[in-house]
Amino acid sequence: xxxxxxxxxxxxxxxxxxxxxAPVVLLVLAILFGGxxxxxxxxxMTMMFSYLLDMMGHLSTDPEDAETEYHAADRLSTxxxxxxxxxxxxxxxxxxxxxxxxGEHVAIFFATGLFMGQVSNSNAHExxxxxxxRLRALGTWVYISILFGHHTTAHPKVHHRFVATDKDPxxxxxxxxxxxxxxxxxxxxxxxxxxxxxxMRKRAKTKTIHPYAIYLGGSALCLVLAFIxxxxxxxxxxxALSLFASSQLMLSDYVQHYGLRRRVLxxxxxxxxxPMHSWNSPRWFSSLLMLNxxxxxxxxxxxxxxxxxxxxxxxxxLWPRGLPTMATLALFPRTWRRVMDRRVDRVMRQIENSSAPxx
Amino acid sequence: MLKSAFISAALxxxxxxxxxxxxxxxxxxxxxYATGKxxxxxxxxxxxxxxxxxPNNRVRWAYNADTCMExxxxxxxxxxxxxxEDGGTPQxxxxxxxxxxxxxxxxGESGTELYExxxxxxxxxxxxxxxxx
Numbered sequence: 288x289x290x291x292x293x294x295x296x297x298x299x300x301x302x303x304x305x306x307x308x309a310p311v312v313l314l315v316l317a318i319l320f321g322g323x324x325x326x327x328x329x330x331x332m333t334m335m336f337s338y339l340l341d342m343m344g345h346l347s348t349d350p351e352d353a354e355t356e357y358h359a360a361d362r363l364s365t366x367x368x369x370x371x372x373x374x375x376x377x378x379x380x381x382x383x384x385x386x387x388x389x390g391e392h393v394a395i396f397f398a399t400g401l402f403m404g405q406v407s408n409s410n411a412h413e414x415x416x417x418x419x420x421r422l423r424a425l426g427t428w429v430y431i432s433i434l435f436g437h438h439t440t441a442h443p444k445v446h447h448r449f450v451a452t453d454k455d456p457x458x459x460x461x462x463x464x465x466x467x468x469x470x471x472x473x474x475x476x477x478x479x480x481x482x483x484x485x486x487m488r489k490r491a492k493t494k495t496i497h498p499y500a501i502y503l504g505g506s507a508l509c510l511v512l513a514f515i516x517x518x519x520x521x522x523x524x525x526x527a528l529s530l531f532a533s534s535q536l537m538l539s540d541y542v543q544h545y546g547l548r549r550r551v552l553x554x555x556x557x558x559x560x561x562p563m564h565s566w567n568s569p570r571w572f573s574s575l576l577m578l579n580x581x582x583x584x585x586x587x588x589x590x591x592x593x594x595x596x597x598x599x600x601x602x603x604x605l606w607p608r609g610l611p612t613m614a615t616l617a618l619f620p621r622t623w624r625r626v627m628d629r630r631v632d633r634v635m636r637q638i639e640n641s642s643a644p645x646x
Numbered sequence: 647m648l649k650s651a652f653i654s655a656a657l658x659x660x661x662x663x664x665x666x667x668x669x670x671x672x673x674x675x676x677x678x679y680a681t682g683k684x685x686x687x688x689x690x691x692x693x694x695x696x697x698x699x700x701p702n703n704r705v706r707w708a709y710n711a712d713t714c715m716e717x718x719x720x721x722x723x724x725x726x727x728x729x730x731e732d733g734g735t736p737q738x739x740x741x742x743x744x745x746x747x748x749x750x751x752x753x754g755e756s757g758t759e760l761y762e763x764x765x766x767x768x769x770x771x772x773x774x775x776x777x778x779x
Contacts, residue, residue: 420769
């Protein structure tokens with residue numbers, strides 16, 4: 288039996304910062320100078336780019352001493368959230384009023400949408416798991432700004448609780464295509480989150496403002512702001528960007544738990560969430576870009592642990608490629624099922640054969 | 647005479663501070679360090695939980711980001727013990743100040759060792775248990 292110390296690096300937050308802030312810099316350059324930079328911003332965010340970098344080599348992104356980097360990790364999250372709030376209105380304004388060519392507009396639209404869908408989403412997800420209310424508020428507003436505020440409730444209170452069961456609208460059952468999953472998850476998580484909040488408020492007899500009022504009111508405010516910035520065209524651009532970003536969030540949820548299900552125990556409860564209930568990927572670049580979102584099993588095991596502290600162990604199911612590649616594949620349901628269904632069957636056989644949990 | 651008394655006092659003070667590093671914190675020392683703060687504890691790079699230390703020995707402990715428990719702490723021998731509203735048995739830990747951060751060693755079979763990973767002076771964002779569905 289081999290026991291070797293895994294390769295680690297010091298100050299890994301720097302790597303995450305470079306990978307996730309590069310598109311912010313490229314987008315700013317694209318807005319200022321157009322031309323080459325619009326192409327560069329778009330290419331950086333495409334699946335092909337992350338695929339090539341993922342395949343080109345390996346960079347150890349495991350920290351030497353994760354705890355000492357928690358603060359730095361939170362600082363990067365704050366910078367990313369602020370960048371999101373600065374970029375979004377500027378892009379809406381530029382796309383509605385700008386003097387760039389149609390091609391440049393299209394490139395900026397897609398680069399921004401992909402950035403918000405992959406980086407802002409992953410970052411907001413980190414922030415809503417923090418115990419510091421200021422960080423949590425920041426994450427909540429990132430979700431509100433892509434018209435998806437209810438995720439702040441539904442993610443920790445529904446998804447984490449019922450992941451890999453039919454009770455979680457964001458855990459895709461085997462055989463469901465992404466196109467059927469999308470409305471199912473959108474409407475399902477909105478409703479399930481609302482029910483949780485209502486039940487909690489009833490029990491605690493709270494008179495404070497309903498979180499859903501903040502989600503919906505905040506979204507209405509954002510829509511008004513988009514209209515002020517760019518008129519009808521600005522409003523349309525903003526809605527399209529938001530739908531593009533939130534559908535990537537659900538695409539990520541779709542691939543992360545596709546087909547995996549927890550067993551029901553004799554007591555009628557679900558077995559505890561384990562390493563086998565999420566799909567993972569160790570590929571370095573897409574992990575840096577998406578703040579270790581592809582280390583998903585460990586996130587469910589340790590939801591409060593900042594992204595830099597997450598690891599991959601041999602008992603976690605792996606996708607054959609990185610997250611952006613798998614997400615793109617999921618847009619082609621027949622190919623997706625050809626690649627994934629036999630893998631799902633293999634993991635589910637392992638789950639069935641593993642000793643029944645004693646709990 | 648006065649000089650030697652001064653030196654021995656200085657030495658005593660020095661050994662007292664160096665001892666403080668290896669001796670568990672007393673209730674008063676723990677109170678002085680923790681009260682008013684929210685500390686996040688980690689074990690091997692993973693977050694173990696976070697706790698807010700309120701005046702009058704009251705605490706709020708979060709073991710996941712969304713549920714937390716109210717409790718109190720008290721000093722018992724060299725330990726700081728915690729009892730929570732869930733009615734479980736008291737959990738006793740010895741706390742040490744290592745450098746600028748706390749180390750907590752569980753007084754029980756597991757002997758779990760936790761380190762303070764982050765601290766803020768703000769509240770803890772969580773919901774009391776039983777409020778979920």
